[in-house]
Structure formats: structure tokens, C-alpha cells
Amino acid sequence: MQSIVEYLFGAASFMPHGYCLLWRPDLVALHAVSDALIFLAYASIPAALVVLVRKRPEIEHRTTVVLFAAFILACGLTHLVAVFTLWQPMYGLQGLVKAATAIISLLTAIAIWPLLPKLLKIPSPRALQVLNRDLENVNNELKHEIEEHEVTLAELRAMRRELEVRVEERTRELNVAYRDLERVNEDLSTFVHVASHDLKEPLRGIRHYAEIVADDHAETLTEQGKKDLNGIIRLADRLSDLINSLRDYSRAGNTDETLEDVDLNGVLKEAVDNLHSLIVDSGLQIDVPQRLPVIHCARAHALALMQNLISNAATHSNENPRVRIEAEDGGAGMVRIVVSDNGPGIPENLNEDIFKMFRRVAGPAKSPTGDRSEEIAERTTGMGLAIVKRIVERYNGSIKLLPSTGGGASFELMLRAI
């Protein structure tokens, strides 16, 4: 025990450090005061560091900071011991303090190097300021953009509302227009119906009176008189046909008829029955190579369609008239029906005209059968194809004249299949 105290605080055999300075008062004072001041300074720095670490818990690498504080404090202690060694030869203690300082310093030195790159990475406050400013700018820009977007959004909403209002208005207008159109159509169809009836009534009278005169006065009438009466009868018939075709045209656009699945084979048979006398008079031959399809429409319309196509072929063809009716799948839910005759065909410049009302294309020029074909031609009203077109279009189908391939006319009809 005695020996440790002696070792630390100096045995009588060592001399105090003051001897080395030969006890010159100025040197002793210089050393003592300087070391004392260094100690004070080195003691206060760690205190400050500890306070800093305590108050700013977010500071990273706290251990290193504490290590620094310890290292500085240790340095301070070596200077404090140096003050005492001026008068007391406590070189053992001084050595131990230095050894402790050396260990702490080494640890700190070892710790500082791996930390260096990390510390260098920490942005400087100036850089942080710049970064912050940039961020603020970006933020402001974003805010501005959001505001702009909100304005645009509001504009878009307003535009949409306006559009909705306009669509509503337009729909209302269209509905009104549609109702007007429907009414006009209805009025027109009623008009045609009434007119055709009222026109035909006196016409029947004219014809019948002419017939009665011709019949009752056959003996007293001259040949010319009989011919003239026949003229009246023929014209009355013609006018009657025209009125009928007008009525048929009006009916072709009817939308209030019941729609059903109509077998065109049955319709063809009925059409042929109805047109019996025309077919016999003209000698028309009808070829239907395959069975015809079933379509969805009003039966009356299908019948009018077939009758008009057949009578068109019968009245526009040469001697030995033939009509061929073929059907096939037209794709996209449509049926394609091609009706071709062996007549003179239709000049290309007329292929739009033929579908108009009261259009008659000149029949075959001077056929050897003469009177008969003229008489048949007189039976056409020029309404047949107009009626067909109206019916087809009423069902959103189409009709067109196919380009001529060696005589005759071919019509292509596209109709909705069932």
C-alpha cells in the first residue's frame, strides 16, 4: 500500500519538475498558469459537448461525440497533473493519466476515420438552405399547378353542364321534329288513302257509264264511237292503276303494320296468283333455282315487293320474258336477293332515275308481237321500283341496279334476315 502511494505520488528519491526549471519563478509561473488555463479550457469543452448531445437527441454519432469529450477531458487532466508535478514528483500518476489519455485518444482516432465519409456526406447548412429553397420552389410550382388544374376542372365541369343542357335541348328539338315528321307522314298517308278512295269512286262511275253506253247501244254506235268509248275505258283503267300505285307507295312506308317472319316462298306463290293474268299475257317465265329465305317484315310489304319486282320484269322484257330470283346470305345478318330479267336492260345514266316515282323506261322498241307488248307496257305506272325501294328502305335495307352483264337488268336487294 505504502509502495503504490509512493509510486503514484513520488518517493523522496524523485525531484519535483520545478528543479528542472531551476525554480526560476518566471518559468515556473509560466508553466503552471498555462497548464492550469489549458486544463480549464479542456474541461469546459467536453461539458459543452455533453450539454449539446443531451439537448439535441437527433444528433447522430453520439458515441463519437462522447468519445471526443472524454479525449479532450483526458488531455485537460494531463495538463492539470503537470501543474502539480512542478512541486510534487507524482510522475506515476502523471504516467497513468497520460496512458489513459493515450488509450482514449487512440480510440477516438480509430473511430473518427470510418466516420469521416459519413460526416462529409452531411449537407452543409448552406446546401440545406439551397435545397430547402429549391423544395419550396417546387412546392410553389405544384401548388400553382394544382390551382390551374382546379380551374381547368371547373371549366370542364361547366362545359359538361353546358353540353348536357345543349344535348337535352337538341333532343327536345329532335323529338319535336320527329313528332312533326310523324304527323306529316301520317297526314300524308291519310291524305293519300282518302284521296285514292275519293278519286277512284268517280272513276269507277266514268268507266261503268262508258261500259253501259257501249253495251246498251252497241247496235246504234258507229265503229268510231265504240273505239272512243273503249278509249275512255282504257284511260279510266290507267288512271285507276296510277291511283292504286300511289296508294301502294304510301302503304310501302307504313310503320304501323305487324311484323312477322315471312317465308318468301309463300309470298312468291301468292304474288304469282295475284299477277296471274299479267304472267299469262306476257308469257313470263319465273326461275327460282333455290328456296327463298324467310325475312322479318310486314307480310303486305313482302307481297308488294315480290309483285312489283315480277311485274317490272314482265312489263319491261322482250318476247319470252324470263325473270330469275336468287337469294343468298348477304353477311352481317342480311339476305341478298338478286332479281334479273332478260329485257333490254337499263342505260347506266338512268340507274338512279328508275327508282323515282312515275319513271318509265322506254320498253322494247317495236317487238314483233306489236300490240300486245304495247298494251302490257301501258299497264305499268312507273311506280313499281319506287315502291320496292320505299319498302326496302323502310326496313333499313337497300336496292341497287347491278352493272349489266350481257343484257337484261339485275337488281340487288339487301334485306334483314330473321
Place this chain on the structure above:
Amino acid sequence: MRQNIIVLVEDSPADARVVTRAIDKLGDPSLIVMHFDTAEAAIEYCEKDAKWTSNQRQIVLMDLNLPGADGLTCLRHFKSSPRLRHIPVIVWTTSDQPRDIQRSYERGANSFVTKPMGLKAVSEMVRDLCHYWFERTTLA
């Protein structure tokens, strides 16, 4: 002697003339045409003035378009009158409208015929009608 009476309700003089003439041409003395221009006149005659006897048989040949009460109204009257409902009513009209046909039968028409065009056709039709109603069928 048996009398077969055709009550013709027809406002068109021409059509009335053709029917009357056609019946005359048949040369059957038992056939008698009673022609009226309006439905009202025909109803009044049939209800009040006509003294039907057991020797008399009647059919009514009636147009649909008539001035005043039209054919359908007249038809309804005929078919709801106890005195007249047994008399066959033949609607004879220029119309071939499904609507007219439907309505006529619904109101009790016994036949619906469309007036043909041409003297010959009308004469044949009148002859057929007389033949059918007075000779082929048994009337009440």
C-alpha cells in the same frame, strides 16, 4: 209469288246504276232492288215502312262510305235491331283495308266484298251474291 229483295244502300249513282242494271240483266222477276242513298233512309224504311211478308226475303248490300251515318253505324243498327238482325248484311265497298274488313265482321257483317272494277266483273259479282243468298242458303 216469292220476292227476293235487295236493299241497296249506296250513295254513288253510278254504282247503284251498275248494280240495278246487273240485276235487271239477270231477268229474274223475283229479284227486287230497293235503293237508298243514305243509311238513315234505309233503316227507316226497313224498320217502319216495310211490311215484310213470309214470301219476302231480304239481303242488304251496303257501302261503307256514306254521307251522314256511315256503313259501320248502319251495320251496328241492323245487327242490334230485333226486327232486322236476321237479315244478312253484305258490306260492299271499294276498300280492301284490313281495318275495314275487321271492323265490319266485328259489327256483324255477313260478308265483306270489295267492289270490282268493270261492268262485267260487277255483274258477275251481283249474280253470284243473289245466287248464293237466295238460292244456296236458307234465310230466316
